[in-house]
Amino acid sequence: MSQSYDAIIIGAGLAGLSAAAILSRDEGKRVLVLEKQDYVGGRLVSFAGKGDGLMLNGQSLNLKSFKKTLASVYAWVARSEPTLETMFEQKMLDGYSFEAGGHATFWGTKGRVGCLLDYLNEKIPLPGNEGFSVLDPDDHTLYPVEKGGRYDWMSEDSNRTAKKLLREMAMADEDTLKQWDAISFGQWLDERTDDRKVYEYLAAVASIHMVMGEPDMIPAGDFIRFMSTAVHIGMNLISGSTGIVPKPGFVHIGERLAENVKQNGGTILNGMGVQEILIEGGEVVGVMADGPGGPVRYESKQVVCTVPIRKIFNFLPRNFLPQGLVKTVDEEFFSVGMLTGYIAVKSNLFADAGIQPKSWILVPSIIKAEEGFIGDVDIISIMPSNFEPSLAPEGSHVIAYSIALTEHELHDKDKVNRVIDLGRDIFHKTFPKMKEDTIWEIWTCSDKGFGDWPPPGAKRPDTTQPGLDGLFFAGDGYGAKTWGSGMDAAIHSALLCVDAMTGKKYVEKVLPKYHR
Template sequence: MDNSASFDAIVVGAGLGGLSVGAILAQKEGKKVLVLEREPGIGGRAHHFKGDLINAPQDYLGPLAASTGWLVRSEPDLQSIVDDRLLAGYSFELGMHDIVNGAHSRMCHILESLGVPVEIVPLKACGFWVDGELHELKRGSFPWMDRDTYTEMRTILAAMLRMSVDEVRKHYRESLADYVQARTQNPKVLEFFDILGAFTVGMNSARELSAGEFILITRMPMAAGLHFADGTLGQMGGESFMQIAHNLASIVTAAGGAVRTEQRVTGIRVVDGRATGVTIAGADGHTYDIASDLVVSNVPISLTIDRLLPSDVVPADFVKHVHGLRSSGAFTPIFGLRTSVVDIPGMLMAKVPIDDPALQDGIVLGYEAHSLFVDGKAPHGKEIIECWVGLDTFQLRELKDTGKVNLVADAVRDFLAAQHPGFADALEWALYPAFDFVVSVAPTPEQAWDAMLDPKCPGVDGLFFVGESVKNYGGFMDGVAYTALLTATAITGTDYLAILPPYQREL
C-alpha cells in the first residue's frame, strides 16, 4: 500500500455516512478521496449476512461486535446452528433494517444524483395488534377504530401536517405523549401514537420521544404520497443494503480515489489547529501517516474525541456536551421457520407487556416476515421474521447486566408463538442480537435537533463529522443521509441539501 500518495480528502469509516460524503466530494467536487475502514468490509452497520457463508460462529459474531452488538442468546446454541447448517438459504441483516420512505428515501435521492440508483422493494402493508387482534391498516379507516375515534386521530395528524417549521420547533422540548394527551384522552388514539411514535425513531415509549421530531418524520412520507397502510418503508433484494455501500464506493474509486479496508486509524493529526491527515497502524506493526488537509470522521463523535484526537485541541465545553449526550440501542431478534405463519407483507406493531418493574411500560415490538415480499430471504417454503425493540442505551446495558434482557427475549418469542398459530412448531432457529448504539443522539425532548452537533469540529480547521451525532431528523439511514448532505455542504459551501425535495430539508 502506497501511503505517500496525495489525497484531497480522507474519510475515516466506510459506513453509509462516510461513503456518501466521499462519493459527493469525488464526483461533484472532483476530489481524490481516500476512505479508510478498520473492518474487513464496508457498509458499517448495514452488514448483510448470507447463511451459506456463515461457517463458524465468528463469521456472525465478528460483524456483530464491530457494530456495538452482542448476542443475548440463540436457539439452539450458535455452534449447533452453524454445525447443522440451519442458516443455509437464509439472508438477513445485522439488525432489522428498512429504508424509511421507501424509494423516496433521502439515501435514494443521493444515489440518484450520483447516477447509481438502487431498486427498492416497498412494504405492501402495515398491521397493528390491538386487544389481542391483528388489524391490517386500510386507507380511509383503521379497522379497530370507530368513526369518531378515527376522525379524532386524523384531526391530530392533520394539525401536525399544517404546522410551519417555526411552530414545529416549539414542540422539540415536549414529549409526543404530552403533546397527544393535551389533545385527547381517547385510549385508542393515545395507544396508536404511543406505538407509532415509539417505533418511528426506535425508542420504547412516546414519553421518550420529542414531539417535534415525530412531526417532522411523520409528514415526510405523507408529503411523498405514502400512507401508513403501505408501511412507508422499503427493503432490498440481492446484496440488500450493502448494495448502497458498494455503489457509493464505486463512485469514489471511479474518480481516482480509494476505499481501503482493514486499515485501523489510530489518530487524526492536528498541527496549529488544523487537520493535516491521519495515522494508521500497519499490519507490520509500524504506524504510517497519510497527509490531507481535509478529514471527515464517520466514527461516532465521542469516540473520535476520546480515541483519535489529541486531548487539547477541542474546547472543553464541547467535549463535556458530547459526553453528556444520550444514545439509544435496539434488541433485534431473528427467527427462521420451516413454514410461513405470517400473512401480512409489511411491518406489524404491538405493545407487549412484561411483568417486571424494569420494564413497567412493556415493549413496543415491530416485526416483518421479509420472505413474504423479498426473494432470497429464506429457502423456498420457509420464512424469516426480523424484529425490532428500541431501548435506551443505559436501559439496555442495565438489562444486560442484570440478565433481564432475557425477559425481553422471552416476551418477543412468546408473543409470536401466542399470536401466530404454528410458530412454535415451525421454529428452526433463533438469534437474539442487541446493539448498544444504534442512534448516537437519541431524539428525546431534551436532545432533538438543538443538542445534536454541527458538522465542523470546533477548534480544528479541516476536520468534519458525519453520522447520527450530526444535526438531522429522521434517524437511521435517512438521518445519516441528511447528515452527509449537511457535511458536504459545510465542507464545500455548495447547498447539497438541494438534492432533496423541500419536505425532506425543512430545517
C-alpha cells in the same frame, strides 16, 4: 512515509461513503476513506448464509468471525435456538439472509436513501410494505388498517383523537416544526391527549421509527417531520413507510457506494484504524493510521470524521472541542439500541393469517413503563422474505422483530429475556402454526447501533466546530440541521457536511425540500 489527498474520510459507513461518493464524482477530489474493519458499510451489516458459514462483502465468516463482526457494530447474540454451533455445523443458515440489527428504509425509493441512490445513478430495488396491521397484545387479535378507515382496536372517541393528532402532524408547517424541535414527543402527546390507547399507538409508531422506547427521549420535531413527509410523497403507514433491500441485504447499499467511490478515483483502505487526527495551529493537516504494515501518515487539509461523538476522543483530544459540548456529551448524551429477532419458519404466517403478506405489524405496549422499563415496550414485525423471496431458501420464510430498548436495558439479561419470552408468546398465540414451524431463531442486541443522541430540545453537534479548520463531522449523530434517525439522518448529515466542505448546496441537489 506520508501520502497526500484532497480529503480524508474516517469510516466507510453510510455517511462516509455518501460524502466520499459526491466529493470524488462531482467535485473531482482525490478522496481517501479509511476503515478500521475489513468490510464496508459501517453498521449496514448483512449476513448471507452459504454452506456452513456466512458471507459478508465477499468474505466467508465462521462462528468466531460472525461474533467478531457483530461486536464491531456494537451487537451480540442474546439468544439462539438451536445453539449457534448447531446452526453452523448443520448448515441451517444456508440460503438465508439477515441483518446484524434492525434495518429498514423509510419511504422506499421516495425516501432519502432512494434520493441519494438516484442522484448517484445507483439502481437498487427498495421494496416497501403494502399493508399495516396492529396486533393487540392482550387478546392476540390482528387489526388490518385501511387508508381512511377506523382503528378497530380503539373506541370511537379514541379514533377521532388519534386521527386528529395524525392530521396535525401531517399538516405542520416548518415554523411549527421548529417550535416542536424544542420539546420531546412525550410532551407533545401529553399536551394533547390523556387517552391511553391513543398515547400507546402514537408512541409506538414514534418508538419504532426513531428507535427510542420512551417518548420523552424522542425529539418531537424529528419524528413529526418524518410523518409530515408522507403528505408530499403520497405514501402512508400502509404503503411504503417500511422497506428492505434484496439479497444480500442492506450491506449492498454500502457495497455499491464503495464501488461508486472507486470508479470515480477514490481510494478505500480497510483494516486501517485512525490513531490520531493531526492538528497544527488550529488547522487539520491529516491523520495517523495504523494498518497491517504499521503506522502511516496521510496528509490532507480536509478530514471528515464519521465516528460517533462518544467514541472520537480515542483519537481527538477533548481540549480541541468546545468544553461545553464535551461536558454535555459526557453527562447528557445517550445511545439508543435495539433488540432484533430473526426467525426462520416453514410457513407464510402473515398470508395464512389473512393479512397482506407485505404488511408490517405493530404490537404496542407489550410491557408498560411502570413494570421497570424506561418506556412502554413495543414490537414491529415484518416478513422480509415476503418483500423479497431471495432472502430465504425456496419453501422457507423469515419473520423479523425490532424492539427499541435503551443501552442499559439491553445489558440487563433478565429484561431482555422477558421481552423475548413475551414477544414469542404473543406471536405463537396469534399465529398458531408458528411454534411448530420454527426452524431456527437468532436474537441480537445492539446497544449503540443507532448513534449518540443529545437530550430532547438540544441540537446534534454541528458538522463543523470552532477552532478546527478543515475538520468536519458526518453521521446520524451530527449536524445542527440534521433530523430523522438511522440511515435517513446519516445521509442528511453527509450532504450537510459536503456543503460545508465545498460551499455548495448538494443537500438541495440531492433531496427535495420536504427531506431537507
